[in-house]
Amino acid sequence: MWRRIPERYRMAGSLCENCRQNFFPRRTFCPICRRKGKIVDKQMSGKGKVFAYSLVTAPPVGYEGEIPYILAIIELDEGPKVTAQIVDCKCDKLEIGTKVKSAFRRITEDGDEGIIYYGFKFKLDK
Amino acid sequence: MIAGIIGYGAYVPRYRIKAEEIAAVWGEEPDRIISGLNIKEKSVPATDEDTVTLAVEAARNALKHSGIDPKEIGALYVGSESHPYAVKPTASIVAEAIGATPNLTAADLEFACKAGTAAIQMCMGLVASGMVKYGMAIGADTSQGRPGDALEYSASAGAAAYIIGKKKEEAIAEIIDTYSFTTDTPDFWRREGADFPQHGGRFTGEPAYFKHVISASKGMMEKTKMKPEEFDYAVFHQPNGKFPLQAGKMLGFSSKQLERGLLTPIIGNTYSAASPLGLANVLDEAKPNKKILLTSFGSGAGSDSFVIRTTDLIDKKRKGITPLMDYVNDKQYLSYGLYVKHRRKLKSM
Numbered sequence A: 001m002w003r004r005i006p007e008r009y010r011m012a013g014s015l016c017e018n019c020r021q022n023f024f025p026r027r028t029f030c031p032i033c034r035r036k037g038k039i040v041d042k043q044m045s046g047k048g049k050v051f052a053y054s055l056v057t058a059p060p061v062g063y064e065g066e067i068p069y070i071l072a073i074i075e076l077d078e079g080p081k082v083t084a085q086i087v088d089c090k091c092d093k094l095e096i097g098t099k100v101k102s103a104f105r106r107i108t109e110d111g112d113e114g115i116i117y118y119g120f121k122f123k124l125d126k
Numbered sequence B: 001m002i003a004g005i006i007g008y009g010a011y012v013p014r015y016r017i018k019a020e021e022i023a024a025v026w027g028e029e030p031d032r033i034i035s036g037l038n039i040k041e042k043s044v045p046a047t048d049e050d051t052v053t054l055a056v057e058a059a060r061n062a063l064k065h066s067g068i069d070p071k072e073i074g075a076l077y078v079g080s081e082s083h084p085y086a087v088k089p090t091a092s093i094v095a096e097a098i099g100a101t102p103n104l105t106a107a108d109l110e111f112a113c114k115a116g117t118a119a120i121q122m123c124m125g126l127v128a129s130g131m132v133k134y135g136m137a138i139g140a141d142t143s144q145g146r147p148g149d150a151l152e153y154s155a156s157a158g159a160a161a162y163i164i165g166k167k168k169e170e171a172i173a174e175i176i177d178t179y180s181f182t183t184d185t186p187d188f189w190r191r192e193g194a195d196f197p198q199h200g201g202r203f204t205g206e207p208a209y210f211k212h213v214i215s216a217s218k219g220m221m222e223k224t225k226m227k228p229e230e231f232d233y234a235v236f237h238q239p240n241g242k243f244p245l246q247a248g249k250m251l252g253f254s255s256k257q258l259e260r261g262l263l264t265p266i267i268g269n270t271y272s273a274a275s276p277l278g279l280a281n282v283l284d285e286a287k288p289n290k291k292i293l294l295t296s297f298g299s300g301a302g303s304d305s306f307v308i309r310t311t312d313l314i315d316k317k318r319k320g321i322t323p324l325m326d327y328v329n330d331k332q333y334l335s336y337g338l339y340v341k342h343r344r345k346l347k348s349m
Helices: A002-010 B019-026 B030-037 B051-066 B090-097 B115-128 B201-224 B243-251 B255-259 B271-285 B324-329 B336-342
Strands: A012-016 A039-043 A047-056 A069-076 A081-086 A099-109 A116-124 B003-011 B015-018 B041-044 B073-079 B105-109 B134-142 B157-165 B173-182 B233-236 B291-295 B302-310
Touching (some): A002 A012, A002 A116, A047 A081, A099 B051, A116 B051, B003 B051, B003 B115, B003 B271, B003 B324, B019 B030, B019 B336, B051 B157, B073 B090, B090 B105, B115 B134, B115 B157, B115 B173, B134 B271, B201 B243, B233 B255
Parallel strands (some): A081 A116, B073 B105, B233 B291
Antiparallel strands (some): A012 A039, A047 A069, A069 A081, A099 A116, B003 B157, B015 B041, B173 B302, B291 B302
């Protein structure tokens, strides 16, 4: 998990300077240009729009206290799509295409005495 | 000027509980609580929010306002009494989340409700000495009150972040001077591993809050040769909605000077963020060349006082601000049952 902290905490992504494609999470190799590709760091803005969403009422272990919650695929302004929760919001405020921005939240934890995992979720971009 | 505020950011969670909702559970008279404490409602963090997440949101707003490169932050301190870990810093998580790592010093501070202003003072020293270019000082808390205790009406959640620098031409406000007053006064405490704090009831007023706030504020005004009427705003620590008004009156400030910086009646006591958020609300509206007295208070006990003067830049950089009132006014009310779930007050959770 901690190796992915730049992605999880601040949405650090990649850009291929050859084909101008953005990637998130980060890549070391461009899957389009292959050997011709030139990958550099690219910071995602954290802004995007709802591509699809679902209301979760039967959660996996560790998320029982959060139901009902919204899980969505967000299309970032830079292009890549990510799966994340949408918080501080109810489904009636959401449509496909609703603008959202990233929020920094707790994702899960290893019990009461273990590590707390933080990362991005999304909320409405008013 | 010792140092300047280069940018600032605030954050308050979206959830609220009304004092009357808490009073109904414990059989208290709501009107007596609301008028006695001058608290109508308080903020409550979401189930996935804690001091770290609040601090990150405030820090990001401060960065956006300042326009600086996070890599130029040489020191980052987070003051809180509710750090999620007893051992493992909040500050390193915040620094990573805003992209300030790895070349900076970072640490967590604790001094009940005044660790946020202690962080500001530490950053002032570091930038004034030239040891770092910018320092970030954060006050953030998701404080807890024992169910049924008077603290349950006030203990709330919020965060404020300040970026401190040395260059006057970059500052939206100058910190002219600072003065502190500290004694060992056991008015409020929480032992290691204890879920809830304990306090000395009435003892928290006169020998604790008032003694320190009044002494620090008087000392600050004597040091800078200023009088209450010369200030446009005054912000005092606000454990409830009454103490700061009383302290202001005792020092000779009018309620008009205190109005803008008093948030506890509508969001509760945000502990380490309380007086820093009061200052943020003042800066959100203050015009250039306005003078502000800021005095914090932390149980245990101590007060840090500051004289701050806004510069011409405050108007020019107003666009980058995420106003505190945007967060305060965007709210959703919780029942006491949901509040218990949000704050994990049930032992089985």
